[in-house]
Amino acid sequence: MKQFIQGIVGNNHQATHLLQILRQIQSRYHYIPEAAIEQLSGLLNIPRTQIIGVVEFYSFFHLTPRGQYELLISDSITDHMLGKKNLLDYLENKLGVAVGEVRADGVVSLDNTSCTGMCDQGPAGLVNGYALTRLDRSGIDKIAALINQQKPLSEWPSELFQVDDNIYKPGLLLNQQLEQGAALRAVLQRGIKETLTEIDKSGLRGRGGAGFKTAIKWQFCSEEQQAERYAVCNADEGEPGTFKDRVLLNALADQVFEGMTVCAAIIGAKQGFLYLRGEYLHLYDKLQNILDRRRRNGLLGSNILDAGWDFDIEICLGAGAYICGEESALIESLEGKAGIPRNRPPYPVTQGYLGKPTVVNNVETFLAAAGIAVNGGDWFAGIGTEKSKGTKILSISGDCARPGIYEYPFGVTIQTILHDCGADDVLGVQVGGPSGSFISDQEFERKLAFEDLATGGSFIIFNTSRNILDMVHNFTDFFAHESCGFCTPCRVGTSLLKKQMDKIVEGHGSAGDVVALEELCQLVKNYSHCGLGQTAANPILTTLERYPDLYQSRLKEISYEPGFDLDGALETARRMANRDDAGAHLAQIEANEHE
Amino acid sequence: MSKTITIDGKTIPFEEGQTIMDAAMAAGVYIPHLCHQPEFTPHGSCKLCTVKVNGRNCxxxxxxxxxxxxxxxxxxxxxxxxxxxxQMLFVEGNHFCPSCEKTGNCQLQAVAYHLNMLDNHFPLFYPDREVDASHAEVMIDxxxxxxxxxxxRASQQTDGKDVFTLSGRGIHxxxxxxxxxxxxxDTDIDATDRAAHICPTGAILIKRTGYQVPIGERIYDHKQIDQVALETEHLKHGE
Structure with missing residues (x-):
């Protein structure tokens, strides 16, 4: 192991590479052994506590051994809608291992994982980091057999790993065929300042969901008095129900890289990063090859297009943490640390990666920027609404005939989208993922746009056979699982929300409990440190607003219900006293009230 | 012209580079806080010091x-x-004030009194946590x-060591x-380290000093935390 670790660290003793080093150790040994921590602490010259802090932060790292086959099943609501629960039970039986456990022989471990971004082709999972799609019983039979024969992944049938793009409705961006280097040549021809003017004219706003104007972000960054600057592409799409960045990177990576290079020219960056979520490991080699080809073709690296323009891109993989989609947490993660959002100000455009001015933009934003560099601002601004220019690429999943990728001009109604993807009998739509809003069937005339329904692109459809509280429950658990734990309102609050939802859904709630739930939601929303906590209560708040009766109907008709099971709490006492008669039992409240 | 902000309508001067907390404390205005001490880099995690700045929580x-x-x-x-x-901070841990050596000297308890906290409000988590009494002079509960x-921060910024770190995610x-x-x-902590004395609760204690100051004669037995903070933290800040 000593040699292996020495080999991966090489001569690069920078602690910024810790995450990437740990990924390789986990992949080889299926945990991070104590000896590795000791050795890394010496090689990188950082305290061992810092390494443990990183290992314990990311879901894909472990301090104790996992199986040689680390099997994870996606826990997105869309996987549940496709029968995940039954499949997981089947998988447990078939493999002889319980969820969260490692089989006694150490060959396989099984666990849940947050949405893997395969919602249009689930139920999905990961084996040793590689995406598994369209899991069904026959697929599981195959997987179980392969694992029991200890066949290396390279010998597994490729259909298990087949990932489809499922582009059903291309628009301005998805139809765009750009010759390689076209955007870069356009920048050289038009001039850097003039290109920024076109980006400004296009009205392009960040596609991650927050919608900050791209040209302003780039301009702020370019005006900082610093020698080094960085351009970062956020490909950590962890919002459950989002998968369009996976498709963009599979189908249009050149244009995304070109958009980053355009940005680099404008802000004056020599180095860029693609922060790729760990769940998209299957794209890694392909993207590296594209970067290599671009370097060979003079479109990346030193002296781009012989114009004395230097810029290169490094791909950094995440390790299972939704919070790293938040830009300052992403930067922390790029620096090899736990993804804890920073205090702001300063903003990344002034102090980002290694304290230097940094632009972080979504994959789709860079894709659009490449198109705008070639076609000019009007090409983009001519489409959409006044406040939301251009198109939005959506990831559509859930109850519809054709789940996949759809591109629409901003301003499109929910109704139009539902019609196009073949959704009938619709109860409602979760727009923007769990952190967005639930839209009921009374609101299908509403529009996707920053001024109405802003979205990062997640669009999950629920038909009338679905239970809204199941969805809320799933989303609330998700946020509690993904909270980074830095600030009190989110660390404690998301877990309290989970407890309070459990109480109500399981029928232990009473009169004041819905009010208490709403109060707690407001507290978590208003006081949390970052967007995760500030939106964690949205699933509850947006459904409570629309379906108050749904929550009320779960409550008991009493004014007070103990927060725990009174009779259950007496179990130990009964055992000790060796009694089980009527007098050794306690009713909850009702019996007394009726006396 | 010196620059000013207003806090609850009161005009308060500040110097460039000061935070709202710095300016407030220097002017004798207490803003509740637990994770902040002026001698260390601000952390911003407890969120007790949340104020509304031009309508926005900061x-x-x-x-x-x-x-x-x-x-x-x-x-x-x-x-x-x-x-x-x-209350969230109380329910996520196991805080039994009457049996805690820190009672009366505890900032968590004192803030709770200051805010007139009379119950836990939220359900208790009862987490299973350990006591580390392995060190001869310092213990962690x-x-x-x-x-x-x-x-x-005290270990890094004052003691020049790296004894502690926060690990794990979320409620873990x-x-x-x-x-x-x-x-x-097995760490290089010394009982004289700043880090051994900075804990606002009873999580890090010096051994064999328990109850040397009797209950009733402790810091917050006679003074509210706002007064203590303004007296002690402001002085330190001015040094």
Whole structure:
């Protein structure tokens, strides 16, 4: 192991590479052994506590051994809608291992994982980091057999790993065929300042969901008095129900890289990063090859297009943490640390990666920027609404005939989208993922746009056979699982929300409990440190607003219900006293009230 | 012309580079806080010092003071919500004030009194946490840790060591110490380290000093935390 670790660290003793080093150790040994921590602490010259802090932060790292086959099943609501629960039970039986456990022989471990971004082709999972799609019983039979024969992944049938793009409705961006280097040549021809003017004219706003104007972000960054600057592409799409960045990177990576290079020219960056979520490991080699080809073709690296323009891109993989989609947490993660959002100000455009001015933009934003560099601002601004220019690429999943990728001009109604993807009998739509809003069937005339329904692109459809509280429950658990734990309102609050939802859904709630739930939601929303906590209560708040009766109907008709099971709490006492008669039992409240 | 902000309508001067907390404390205005001590880099995690700045919630300990800011501090809404945040800190750990050596000297307890916290409000988590009494002179009772990172910062910034770090995620956040055994005795902490004395609760205690100061004669037995903080933290800041 000593040699292996020495080999991966090489001569690069920078602690910024810790995450990437740990990924390789986990992949080889299926945990991070104590000896590795000791050795890394010496090689990188950082305290061992810092390494443990990183290992314990990311879901894909472990301090104790996992199986040689680390099997994870996606826990997105869309996987549940496709029968995940039954499949997981089947998988447990078939493999002889319980969820969260490692089989006694150490060959396989099984666990849940947050949405893997395969919602249009689930139920999905990961084996040793590689995406598994369209899991069904026959697929599981195959997987179980392969694992029991200890066949290396390279010998597994490729259909298990087949990932489809499922582009059903291309628009301005998805139809765009750009010759390689076209955007870069356009920048050289038009001039850097003039290109920024076109980006400004296009009205392009960040596609991650927050919608900050791209040209302003780039301009702020370019005006900082610093020698080094960085351009970062956020490909950590962890919002459950989002998968369009996976498709963009599979189908249009050149244009995304070109958009980053355009940005680099404008802000004056020599180095860029693609922060790729760990769940998209299957794209890694392909993207590296594209970067290599671009370097060979003079479109990346030193002296781009012989114009004395230097810029290169490094791909950094995440390790299972939704919070790293938040830009300052992403930067922390790029620096090899736990993804804890920073205090702001300063903003990344002034102090980002290694304290230097940094632009972080979504994959789709860079894709659009490449198109705008070639076609000019009007090409983009001519489409959409006044406040939301251009198109939005959506990831559509859930109850519809054709789940996949759809591109629409901003301003499109929910109704139009539902019609196009073949959704009938619709109860409602979760727009923007769990952190967005639930839209009921009374609101299908509403529009996707920053001024109405802003979205990062997640669009999950629920038909009338679905239970809204199941969805809320799933989303609330998700946020509690993904909270980074830095600030009190989110660390404690998301877990309290989970407890309070459990109480109500399981029928232990009473009169004041819905009010208490709403109060707690407001507290978590208003006081949390970052967007995760500030939106964690949205699933509850947006459904409570629309379906108050749904929550009320779960409550008991009493004014007070103990927060725990009174009779259950007496179990130990009964055992000790060796009694089980009527007098050794306690009713909850009702019996007394009726006396 | 010196620059000013207003806090609850009162005009307060500040110097460039000061946070709202710095300016407030220097002017004798108390903003409740637990993870902040002026001698260390602000952390901004406990969120007790949340104030409304021009209508937006901000952490006073990290947010820079800027000319003309209209800051709200003692509104009913903020005071009520700070109480709830304090209640969150109580229920996530195991805090039994009557049997804790820190009672009367504990900032968590004192803030709770200051905010008129009379119950836990939220259901208790009863987490299973350990006590590390391995070290000859310093002990950690993890049941009382509120993840303020003051010991982490004191060890790095004052003691020049790296004894502590916060690890884990979400509700599983926990304090770890820098030793292969995971035990305090195998770290390079000394009882004279700043980190051994900075804990606002009873999570890090010096052994064999318990109850030397009798209950009834402790810091917060006769003074509220706002008065103590303004007297002690302001002085330190001016040094």
């Amino acid at each position: 952490s006073a300990c990290t947010y820079p003071a800027m000319d003309g800011q209209d800051v709200l501090n003692e509104t009913k809404e903020l005071v009520d919500d700070r109480k709830k945040i304090t 993890h049941n009382r840790c509120i993840f303020c990172a003051l010991c982490v 956040k926990h304090l770890v110490v820098n030793a292969q055994s995971g035990l305090l005795k």
